[in-house]
Amino acid sequence: MNQLAEELNEVLAGTVAERLFSEMGRHMYFPKGIITQGAEASERAYRFNATIGMAYEHGQPMMLDALRKELPGLTPTEAVAYAPTGGVLELRKAWKAALYKKNPSLEKKNISLPVVVPGLTAAVSYICDLFVEPGDTVIVPDLHWPNYRLIIEERKMAAGITYPLFSGNAFNVEALLEGVRQAGQRRGKAIIVLNFPNNPTGYSLTLEEADRIANGLLEIARGGTDILAIADDAYFGLQYENNLLCESMFARLTNLHPNILAVKADGPTKEDYVWGFRMGFVTFGGRDLTDQQYDALTKKLTGIIRSSVSSSCSLSQNLLLKALTYEGYDAQKAGYRAVLEGRYKAMKKKLASMKLPGGLEPMPFNSGYFMSFYCEGFSAEALRKKLLDEMGIGTVSLLDRYLRVAFSSVEEKDVDDLCEAIAQVVAELQA
Numbered sequence: 142m143n144q145l146a147e148e149l150n151e152v153l154a155g156t157v158a159e160r161l162f163s164e165m166g167r168h169m170y171f172p173k174g175i176i177t178q179g180a181e182a183s184e185r186a187y188r189f190n191a192t193i194g195m196a197y198e199h200g201q202p203m204m205l206d207a208l209r210k211e212l213p214g215l216t217p218t219e220a221v222a223y224a225p226t227g228g229v230l231e232l233r234k235a236w237k238a239a240l241y242k243k244n245p246s247l248e249k250k251n252i253s254l255p256v257v258v259p260g261l262t263a264a265v266s267y268i269c270d271l272f273v274e275p276g277d278t279v280i281v282p283d284l285h286w287p288n289y290r291l292i293i294e295e296r297k298m299a300a301g302i303t304y305p306l307f308s309g310n311a312f313n314v315e316a317l318l319e320g321v322r323q324a325g326q327r328r329g330k331a332i333i334v335l336n337f338p339n340n341p342t343g344y345s346l347t348l349e350e351a352d353r354i355a356n357g358l359l360e361i362a363r364g365g366t367d368i369l370a371i372a373d374d375a376y377f378g379l380q381y382e383n384n385l386l387c388e389s390m391f392a393r394l395t396n397l398h399p400n401i402l403a404v405k406a407d408g409p410t411k412e413d414y415v416w417g418f419r420m421g422f423v424t425f426g427g428r429d430l431t432d433q434q435y436d437a438l439t440k441k442l443t444g445i446i447r448s449s450v451s452s453s454c455s456l457s458q459n460l461l462l463k464a465l466t467y468e469g470y471d472a473q474k475a476g477y478r479a480v481l482e483g484r485y486k487a488m489k490k491k492l493a494s495m496k497l498p499g500g501l502e503p504m505p506f507n508s509g510y511f512m513s514f515y516c517e518g519f520s521a522e523a524l525r526k527k528l529l530d531e532m533g534i535g536t537v538s539l540l541d542r543y544l545r546v547a548f549s550s551v552e553e554k555d556v557d558d559l560c561e562a563i564a565q566v567v568a569e570l571q572a
């Protein structure tokens with residue numbers, strides 16, 4: 142094993158992170174190579190900086206006129222230079238400050254500096270690189286973002302163990318906890334993914350459910366099981382009903398018990414309406430982890446980044462940094478959120494007022510971008526195809542049993558027509 146990896150493992154010795162590492166996680170380190178030497182030179186090389194593979198002219202990176210014309214608000218360094226492997230420092234600090242503002246339960250809890258990765262997909266994938274290895278099990282609800290399966294089962298060669306997301310109209314807290322208990326008994330550790338608002342159902346936890354999950358995990362951790370809790374907060378902050386948990390479960394689980402490591406995967410993709418920016422953040426939260434230990438964990442994660450994509454897009458990072466401090470940023474975000482909430486309310490109202498054909502059942506939803514129908518007695522895929530072929534309406538079928546509808550993408554005025562069309566096509570399928 143590389144000497145630098147051994148040093149990082151030494152710093153993390155005895156922590157839940159060290160116990161949870163995959164083989165890749167254990168071996169990973171951030172090399173003292175070109176990047177470190179380049180960073181040193183950018184601080185101290187006052188005559189010539191002949192380190193990094195970029196082309197400079199008059200002290201600035203070269204930049205094509207066509208790009209200068211399109212990006213007048215950015216300096217060449219902001220627009221075209223490489224970003225540091227872990228991301229633009231100012232942006233990381235700004236995101237961390239925002240995490241405390243958006244998650245009141247984080248108050249007085251020490252978390253790591255978020256690391257920039259190229260999107261939430263990369264965030265989940267890199268977290269799994271650090272902690273999941275062949276033979277491990279990762280506990281996800283039966284209704285989950287399908288990409289988890291690709292990451293967990295095909296990339297990491299682990300097993301995705303599912304539990305029923307719902308018990309009646311509520312989140313199935315007991316099934317999740319039972320999965321964690323069983324994983325603990327088998328291997329002494331459990332890895333869970335908590336995604337609220339959930340894709341594909343648009344379900345967020347009630348405050349009471351969130352408390353029960355946190356208390357249940359605490360009890361299991363006290364019994365000696367190491368728990369990795371991955372909070373996928375892709376749709377953070379889009380809760381539309383009272384009494385829902387509006388902050389991340391990460392905030393509840395950070396600092397809860399020395400056997401629990403919480404890791405937050407989030408980013409501006411949906412929160413800031415920049416889907417194609419390809420930017421996300423990974424943040425660690427553990428009970429009593431020191432800054433030096435967070436730094437060691439972060440170095441391992443930057444090793445993962447360096448060895449895969451090297452660094453994330455600097456243009457989007459610098460644009461987001463400007464957006465975060467732009468006057469009117471909060472107001473415009475609130476405005477967009479209100480538009481989504483309007484579509485949600487329209488969907489709820491229409492579904493409550495309609496007589497839906499038997500077998501077409503809206504599942505509980507209270508947040509996010511989506512809602513899903515449970516399809517009983519007919520094929521969800523047949524419904525999807527018929528909606529597309531005969532009505533020109535695009536939806537997503539999952540497991541041939543669920544139809545996912547992204548109300549986030551349908552104008553409020555069209556929501557009634559959308560629901561009518563779905564009901565009509567189901568009735569035709571059943572005729």
Ligand SMILES: Cc1ncc(COP(=O)(O)O)c(C=O)c1O
Nearest residue numbers: 260261262286336340373375410
């Ligand atoms: C639950 C969930 N996690 C992660 C992602 C991926 O986000 P990104 O586009 O930032 O990779 C999505 C995107 O649809 C999602 O629904």
